[in-house]
Amino acid sequence: MASQIQDRLTTDQDLLLMQEGTMMRKVRTKFWKKLRFFRLQNDGMTVWHARQADGEAKPTFSISDVETIRKGHDSELLRNLIEEFPLEQGFTIVFHGRRPNLDLVADSAEEAQIWMRGLQLLVDLVASMDHQEQLDQAGWVREWFQRGDRNQDGRMSFSEAQRLLLLMNVEMDQDYALSLFQTANVSQSDTLDGEEFVQFYKALTKRTEVEQLFENFSSDGQKLTLLEFVDFLREEQKEKDHAPDLALEFIDRYEPSENGRLRHVLSKDGFLGYLCSKDGNIFNQDCLPVYQDMTQPLSHYYINSSHNTYLLRDQLCGQSSVEGYIRALKRGCRCVEVDVWDGPGGEPIVYHGHTLTSRILFKDVVATLAQYAFQLSDYPLILSLENHCTWEQQKTLAQHLTEILGEQLLSTTIDGLLMDKLPSPEQLRGKILVKGKKLSTIEDIEDIENIDEEEELENNQESELDADPYPVLDALLQSESQELTSRSKHIKKVVACPVSCLLICGHVLAQAPSTTPESYFLSDQDSTTILCPDLSALVVYLRTVPFCSFTHSKENYHIYDMSSFSESKARHLVKEAGNEFVQHNARQLCRVYPSALRTDSSNFHPQELWNAGCQMVAMNMQTAGSAMDICDGFFRQNGGSGYVLKPEFLCDIQSSFDPERPISLYQAKVLLVQVISGQRLPKVDSTKETSVVDPLVKVELFGVPEDTRQQETSYVENNGFNPYWGQTFCFRVQVPELVILRFVVKDYNWKSRNNFIGQYTLPWTCVKQGYRHISLLSRDGTSLHPASIFVYICMREDLEEEDES
Secondary structure (H helix, E strand, O other): OHHHHHHHHHHOHHHHHHHHOEEEEEEOOOOOEEEEEEEEOOOOOEEEEEOOOOOOOEEEEEHHHEEEEEEHHHOHHHHOOOOOOOHHHEEEEEEOOOOOOEEEEOOOHHHHHHHHHHHHHHHHHHHOOOHHHHOOHHHHHHHHHHHHOOOOOOOEEHHHHHHHHHHOOEOOOHHHHHHHHHHHOOOOOOEEOHHHHHHHHHHHOOOHHHHHHHHHHOOOOOEEOHHHHHHHHHHOOOOHHHHHHHHHHHHHHHOOOHHHHHHOOEEHHHHHHHHOOHHHEOEOHHHOOOOOOOOOOHHHEEEEEEOOOOEOOOOOOOOEOOHHHHHHHHOOOOEEEEEEEOOHHHOOEEOOOOOOOOOEEHHHHHHHHHHHOOOOOOOOEEEEEEEOOOHHHHHHHHHHHHHHHHHHEOOOOHHHOOOOOOOOOOOOOOOEEEEEOOOOOHHHHHHHHOOOHHHHHHHHOOOHHHOOOOHHHHOOOHHHHHHHHHHOOOOOOOEEOOOOOEEEOOEEEEOOOOOOHHHOEEOOOOOOOOOOHHHHOOOOOEEEOOOOOHHHHHHHOOOOEEEEEEHHHHHHHHHHHHHHHHHHHHHOOEEEEOOOOOOOOOOOOOHHHHOOOOOEEEEOOOOOOHHHHHHHHHOOOHHHOOEEEOOHHHOOOOOOOOOOOOOOOOOOEEEEEEEEEEEOOOOOOOOOOOOOOOEEEEEEEEOOHHHOEEEEOOOOOOEOOOOEEEEEEEEEEOOHHHOEEEEEEEEOOOOOOOEEEEEEEEEHHHEOOEEEEEEEEOOOOOEEEEEEEEEEEEEEEOHHHHHHO
């Protein structure tokens, strides 16, 4: 692959011009636009920039970090600058993970096209590398040789080799390093040539632990016969009856020697190739495509959900952007949120109301959803509509949804069927569903008005911290609240709280100053009687209703009614009425959102709510951390469709399961995890050439409370290149169906908290047993290839439980 890139660098006209460099404007905001000189480096993998052509240059980005290239017309920022720059001269570089986009404007449309074509060519070449090509040792040898050859004379001195070791994140005894250098130096000169460096590199990358494993199953220590390899796959990798077929398949796929393939034997290199491949990965490859039954009601699935999707940063002053929706959808999100308010010129706007967050047009959000909704997953997308608009602008909302989304919008029941049960993801493929308020029948209104007063007062006493704090800014005067009370004819029961807000069934109702009666703020679960019929008609299966009690919901609500809960309210229900919550979620959908105190867009851990069967646990997807690692890792399965089937005991409306007091429906399991070694771990601070990490591994389990545990290895001093731990941990698991495993690698620091290096998270149901490699991901969820850890996994029945029974 490296040779392909090098060939193109010398023959492709666009890449040749990019290597000469181009002056372009780097655009961050409407007001920050600065000229910079950009140049593609000779390696074809990095782009550097400087203030001017002959200025001091520094790296801008690596091609491997780039996801795609967008035209200027597709850039939200550049469209806002259309009067200043023609869109044909602009383009956007979109990176993997949460790194902000890079918007550039060239002096001409032709120059922009050169960079767009050239960058996309390089991105496609890198993306076309399969796993085996990425592991190609020759490529890595060339890369390390170039980095170690400081004076670029094509040879490596011992001082350069010592520097190379530090670059590789390993601090080695000088005498041992010299012995490796001298062993490789067969020419007896003071430097290593290319071939000698290959031997030096092989000595550095020797996997002693893999060789020992190989020799345990090889009768001659040189190869694994077909039968020996079958034994290994059956006994250690737990492949059972599939072992004979897989042995032939893997030998044909990973044995580098043609003679070995013909003889059906596996060499050491072939064995290592298998262990480092996708077939030797801890994540079960059978769980990557859509493998679950997708024909069950929506309430039987966990749904990947986002909170305040439009925000790129915090909840108070953060930027609102359609990019938030694009990024969420590309992460597999299937429920996005839109807070919509009256905007100027009759156009509704989206922002976090009563804050300093920026505003974007609702119609731009809808257009973005129309373009990106089904690029990653064709299963239904739910649009959680938080409507704060007046009657007239609600009509505009309905018009935009209908005209822009067209056939994508679900506006009637499936095939005209009665709504006696929720439709399935399969039935709703390619459809966008609106979740929101819906005009109620007279009977429904009477049901809400007849809520038992004690239940209502109890709900009103729910922690004030759960209530949205921003409308409070508009309800400081009691007189305004009383005026709202007198002017709202449909609200029968109003209770004033100490902060001069109005509560209905425990949710805030406030009036914005100087507004008409139609623009009173209504929370997601409040009265729906001022609602525009055009907008109401677009809510089919997902009508939002207030939650009063599980008994009330069961007796008065339909299967298409759903309630939203703050994280603290939901946690309280899990602890106090876990079984009722499970039964409720087996029948109806529910959504859980972060506390309003999380103004920094932090996240709560979703596992506690998934344990109770809560389908839509909304995350601040712009914020990295362990909570998002759990969310991303869990939804990586089932084709990344955004829908994961819940365990059977969470789909039964008569289930006896209680997540706080679980009685195992099946036999408990014992999980053994041996953390063996690590490979090519990245530096925590790449700017310090001499810094070397002291890595340790933490193994975390998340599930029901008694299954949530963690253990960690000791740290290995000064070795991030090939650290060895060899430590084994044992976990007893009561409800394995709900367990999620997270492997975290950290850099030990006795002065402060250990620094994050990488992680990988996956559900118990997708774990492959045996000797497995775990490919590490960054804090943003992007690949840290070739960084990995090598582990042994074993799951077995709990024999102690058998003895007790």
